[in-house]
Every structure is written in structure tokens, then in C-alpha cells.
Amino acid sequence: MQAQRQLPYAPTPYIPRAALSATINLDEEAKLSTTSAERDLYDSLAEIYSIVVTLDALEKAYLKDSIPESEYTETCSRLLKQYKSNLANETVARAFSDLETFKREWDMECPRATERLRVGIPATVEQPSHKPATQGSDADATLVVAATENFITLLDAIKIGLVEKDTLHPLLVEIIQAVNKVTDKDFESKGKIVQWLITLNQMRAAEKLADDQAREFQFDMEQAYYGFKATLKRD
Template sequence: MEEVPLFDRDISLKERGLIETLSEIYSIIITVDQVEKLYLKDVIENENAYTVLTNKLLAQYNTLLSNNENDSDFKEKFGNSITEFSEKYNIIAPNGVIRLEKGIPMTVEHMSNSQSDSGMAKNNINSKHVAEATGNFITVMDAIKLNYRAKDQLHPLLAELLLSINRIGGLHSNDMSNGEKGSDRTFGENKKKLVEWIVKINKMKMSEELDEKEAKELLFDLDIAYKSFFAMLN
């Protein structure tokens, strides 16, 4: 990253602001990368603390992008993606780049070992967590029916849905298809499909929205996942 002298009169306030923004993005990438490594090594044992910290960093990153997405100078320096930005400035932080590109903590994307172990026995499934996941399924589907299409509307709802599913644990131990005609995907495959959707939505600009075809496809995938979710519980 370029070093800016504190009193360089040749650099305008706008240029200085741009460099500061790029520096902040650089710092977030490095920080997220370190957090990911610490979590993978079990140095961060509290999963909730990891989730809260990662979500905070993701929010800071997305705010910086949304505040500058219409700035041509920023687009020129940043590029079209975080991968392009990291390659341009030789940033070696693969875990951070991947996490920011996906836009969700690892605890949302994957079920942790502790969650899986705690839910392996059917009797250990927490009814409160099941109720939360059920409510989140309904909330997301209702939001789409109410014409929610923007990134800032759908991304938080999908993230909370996936996190609530992972809190239950043990759902993949008896994975099966939902029995619906026209769909033989297992619950694990349906959940993976939802992760693909949230990653796709995360890559959208704040000004972009899902079109009607995409919204119908997302609603269909949510409905299939919802039905397979209950098939797993039963």
C-alpha cells in the first residue's frame, strides 16, 4: 500500500481519503485472515465470539464497498473483486479473501464439530433451535414474496437462517431426500444450495437486485430445503 506523507501538499483530500479507504480494506483482509487461522486452530474456542467478530469485520468491509461503489477512482484502484484487489497489491491472505468473498462466517457456512457431536442423538435436538430455524425459513420466504430483492434485505436473513440451522446440529447424520416429486436432493445438498445463494447475493452491488427469475429460483430452493428440513427431523 502506498505511503502518504502527512503534509504532502500535492495530494488532495479526495486522494488521501481514497488511500485511507484502500488501507482500511487491506487491514480488514489481513485481520479476517488471522481470525480464520485462529479459529481453524481452535485458538478461538468460543464459536459465538468468532461469529460476532467476523460479522463485524464483514459489515465494515461491505460498508466501505457500498460507500464507494459509484466512485470511479475507487473502482480503478480496487478493481472488480476482492480477489483482483489482493492480486494487484500482492496481499497474501487467502483465508481472509475467501471469507470476505463469501460474506458469511465459517459457522454459517459449515456446521462445527461440536454442533454435530451435540446433535448426533435425536433426543438431543433442541426444540428452541428448531423453532428458530423454522421461523427463519418462513421469514426469508415471506420476504421474497413481499418483493425483497436487494442485497441488504436478503443477505442478513439468509445468514441468520443458515446459522440457526447449524445451531441444531446432527441433521446430516440421517441425511435423506425430502421425497418431493421432482427433487431428490438431500438436506445437505439443499443447505449447500442456500450457501451458494448467499455467496451470489454477497457479490451483488448495493444498487443491484435479484430479477424475478432469480427470486423465483431462490424461493423454490428455500421451499425444497424447508421441506427436507422437516423430513430430516422426522
């Protein structure tokens, strides 16, 4: 009889133990969080995900002219506000890191939403998408005065040292909205207004412009103000 081949190891026989029992209930829902703080964090991150996806779809609809401008502006403004509100929480902001990191982690492709979040204002505010109600010498005096006052308010704020993001950004949004109601023409340094909107949008609310930034910002806004007034004179 052929000798039985010796196994290279001695297998341990399985001996069932009556005392062993399942510690996981397969019918029980798995929970991502164990505390209310964790649950709030995951809820906020899920809301940010939803905002980015919705914003991307909104931008596509606007480009296809599938949504009225007024509805687009209102919805876009609300989504941008909700996005910023969620990230105002320091815990959420740390977990979120930044938009590009968040997109990579969740395998998101939302280029239009990314650009809109980078700019921080609706496309209808960034650039006039329609001819303003008034133009040139017939421009409504009220709109011109409002735009002029917005420029002066912003420049005064810079001169007295109010250079925090949460002070300058709203004033700059008011300026771009006001000038777009008066004219749809480009003027000197108008592009600087949008560039500074983007710069301020990347800053935290209480963050300030550095001294050299504040001087450059003041110079650019003065040039934009003069350019705006020159456009009215040429029309």
C-alpha cells in the same frame, strides 16, 4: 604533433546559475494526497488492506484451533462488516475495483481471507463446528420454531417481491444460523443456502435478483425447508 581527434558533437559547458534553487525540501514528508477527498480514499484502501491481512491471520488461527469459536465469530463478523462498509462508498469501490485486482496490485497472497470474503459469513455460521445443544426428538422447541419462522419469513418476502440483496441476505444468514443450532446434519438443499449466500454476497446492496433467479431461489429455499423438517422427523 598528432592532430587532436574531433569530437562527434560539441558538448555544452555547464554554467552554474546563481538564480537556480532547490524546489523540493528533502526534509519534508512526501504527501500521497493533496486534498481531503484523496486522503480519505487512501485511508479507506489502507483499511481494506489491513482487514484482508487480519482476516487471513484470523482464519489461520481458527483452523489451528488457536482461538475460541465465540471470539473468532465475533471478530470475523466485525471484519466482514468493516470490509463491506468501506466498499459501500462508490469512490472507494471504483478505486478498489475487485478483490483479485486489489490483491495483484499490492502483491497480496491471502487465500483464506479471499474465501471468507467470497462467502461473506464466518466459518462457524457457514457450517456448525460443534454438536448443537439439542438433537432429534429432544430438540428444543424454541430453536425449531425459530428456524421454521425464519424460513417462512424468507419465503414470504420472495412471494411479495422483496428480492433485493439487502433484504434477502440477512434473512438467509438468520436461517443458516438457526438450523445449525438445531442440527449439524446435512439435509436436502442445505448446501443451496450457502450457495445463495455466496451469490447474494457478491451483489450490491440495492441490487435485485432477476425474475428467473428469484424463482430458482424460491424453489431452492422451499426444498431446503422441506429437507430441514424431514431431518427433524427422521431423528
